[in-house]
Amino acid sequence: MSPRKRYWLMKSEPTDFSIDDLQRVGTEPWTGVRNYQARNFMRDGMKVGDGVLLYHSNCDVPGIYGVAEVVSTAYPDPSQFDKKSKYHDAKATREQPRWFLVDVGFVRKLATPIPLDTIRAHADALGEDFALIRKGTRLSVLPVSAAQWKTLLALP
Template identity: 60%
Template structure:
């Protein structure tokens, strides 16, 4: 089992929206490294830290789980989609997705500021690296455990 952090803007799709629909295809990823994580590295059963970004209090809002195998992202083929890619071919798709399922919402967001304050304990946490803007990031076992502990401290 591996662990991941997946970012979403809560105005677009929040942990509450995932809770409501139970499972959702993670579409619209248009960065090759993030795409490769979904396409080649993620596996059903992997844990996901659901991260709210670009909002007043960015941070980890809850947990999800990767469900199902990688599939071509259909938005790449829809001309009026924000994620349309005219160079992508249905016979050789360029962009992939994974479905994620809701696990639980935290009582409070584990904020980016709180994660930064824990930088020494979190070690080389990709989210805290300068200039890292990837929407999907790997999370180590130790980082996962520590963030769950932070979420439980109330």
């Protein structure tokens, strides 16, 4: 009996990596997360098959643009060892990696994206534990409950 499927929301800037990019490549190693809380969610919380909402920030209409899924367990983010990468971390070693990632697989693009405005307008239904719209939270990887997942994807 496998553990219950979990749900997540992951952010990207579409100029950096968009839902269209994910559709094109199919699977993408989610490189570059450099926040410990976000790392812990990937490393300790994610299982193959978990659902992912792909959120785009820093764009005309911030919001959820697609659905993806976790397709690997967590492993060390190779970019932390790459001196030429902007994600290089001098304090990380292969023996003691600091940053982890998972591979994310394309599921579908939303016919109608869910703008942040709409999400905010339904804050009551989503509850106070929804980190995306909690004041001051900037996590790029955050948990979504099954109820929140259902609510979000049913938003008008």
